[in-house]
Amino acid sequence: MKFSRNLSRESIIRFLEGGGPDSELFKAAREVLLESAGSSVFLRGIIELSNDCRKNCFYCGLRRDNKTFSRYTIPFNEVINAFDSGYAKGLRSFLLQSGELLGALHIDHVEKILHWVSRNLEGVRMVLSMGELPMESLERLREAGAHRYLLRIETSSRELYERFHPDDGLHEYDDRLRSLQMIRASGWQTGTGVLIGLPGQTAENLADDLLFMKELDIDMCGMGPYLEHEQTPLWNRRSELRHWEERELLTLRMISLLRILLPTANIAATTALQTLDPEGLEKGLMAGANVVMPNLTPMKYRKDYNLYQGKVHVEDTLDEVLKILENRCSAIGRDVELGNPGDPLHFSNRIKEQVGDWTE
Numbered sequence: 585m586k587f588s589r590n591l592s593r594e595s596i597i598r599f600l601e602g603g604g605p606d607s608e609l610f611k612a613a614r615e616v617l618l619e620s621a622g623s624s625v626f627l628r629g630i631i632e633l634s635n636d637c638r639k640n641c642f643y644c645g646l647r648r649d650n651k652t653f654s655r656y657t658i659p660f661n662e663v664i665n666a667f668d669s670g671y672a673k674g675l676r677s678f679l680l681q682s683g684e685l686l687g688a689l690h691i692d693h694v695e696k697i698l699h700w701v702s703r704n705l706e707g708v709r710m711v712l713s714m715g716e717l718p719m720e721s722l723e724r725l726r727e728a729g730a731h732r733y734l735l736r737i738e739t740s741s742r743e744l745y746e747r748f749h750p751d752d753g754l755h756e757y758d759d760r761l762r763s764l765q766m767i768r769a770s771g772w773q774t775g776t777g778v779l780i781g782l783p784g785q786t787a788e789n790l791a792d793d794l795l796f797m798k799e800l801d802i803d804m805c806g807m808g809p810y811l812e813h814e815q816t817p818l819w820n821r822r823s824e825l826r827h828w829e830e831r832e833l834l835t836l837r838m839i840s841l842l843r844i845l846l847p848t849a850n851i852a853a854t855t856a857l858q859t860l861d862p863e864g865l866e867k868g869l870m871a872g873a874n875v876v877m878p879n880l881t882p883m884k885y886r887k888d889y890n891l892y893q894g895k896v897h898v899e900d901t902l903d904e905v906l907k908i909l910e911n912r913c914s915a916i917g918r919d920v921e922l923g924n925p926g927d928p929l930h931f932s933n934r935i936k937e938q939v940g941d942w943t944e
């Protein structure tokens with residue numbers, strides 16, 4: 585079956601609804617990946633720097649009103665020790681993730697870590713995922729050595745966004761969209777993503793999410809199945825959720841369709857997908873993903889970073905995770921690429937195009 589890279593909205597909806605053979609879709613996505621970006625699996629070591637957050641999203645266990653766990657911020661020395669160990673094992677891309685915190689102390693802390701990485705770890709790409717930061721903070725962090733920014737739009741539907749966030753002036757769809765557009769326009773390698781399988785979310789909504797990411801021309805994507813958390817308002821609507829197998833299948837279809845729409849983007853096989861199914865890693869990679877994110881967060885903090893419940897690999901050491909990843913990737917004919925920061929080809933291509941435009 586031949587797939588056009590300009591898939592129409594109607595054909596995307598048809599595939600999401602199961603109207604096309606999944607095996608053909610996954611195979612086509614794998615072929616696009618191999619032709620465009622190769623078979624490598626890139627690793628991005630993640631540190632969950634702080635579980636504190638000023639926001640209150642209805643689906644997230646880290647929301648401000650959840651008082652059932654302790655909040656932490658990992659001190660500088662523990663962060664750099666974790667980076668050092670990851671670097672020694674061949675990791676060259678690290679993600680610092682936290683809830684949304686705008687205070688000077690948080691930004692100073694991140695800036696200090698980035699300066700240390702720039703001075704001490706050669707050839708590393710730093711990725712940040714810390715919510716909607718003001719331009720001034722983003723610029724400071726970029727100057728300190730950050731290269732990539734991930735800001736999930738969560739859903740491109742304004743109506744769904746408003747349904748799953750409080751109406752308090754702090755969770756505005758327009759602010760999130762502007763923030764993402766500003767990041768993209770100011771030269772970051774830009775990533776976004778969506779939740780898949782929210783109550784009431786339709787195939788049309790998800791098709792629009794894919795077209796939104798194509799239109800924004802993103803470099804990276806991390807999208808995973810929605811997983812419920814009992815300390816959130818959405819827990820009360822869990823009876824409306826699709827069965828986990830359906831959420832998984834939708835996620836795999838989304839990965840494949842995005843691979844066809846954006847052949848050279850980096851797409852993650854997310855931990856949420858692996859939490860839903862022990863074979864989620866292999867299935868995500870076979871559907872067209874090419875990035876995996878081993879957790880480098882020091883062990884004592886991990887149980888308190890609960891975006892959702894039941895997260896996998898919480899107790900595995902980096903050595904164990906790398907070994908498992910290498911074995912499982914090689915079993916499906918994919919190589920884990922150590923010693924390589926795995927810049928998204930999509931980013932280098934669009935920069936080349938821009939330079940071409942300026943010099944013509």
Ligand code: SF4
Pocket residue numbers: 637638639640641644645646647648682683684715
């Ligand atoms: S989704 Fe992000 S911004 Fe929203 S409550 Fe969770 S950590 Fe905070």
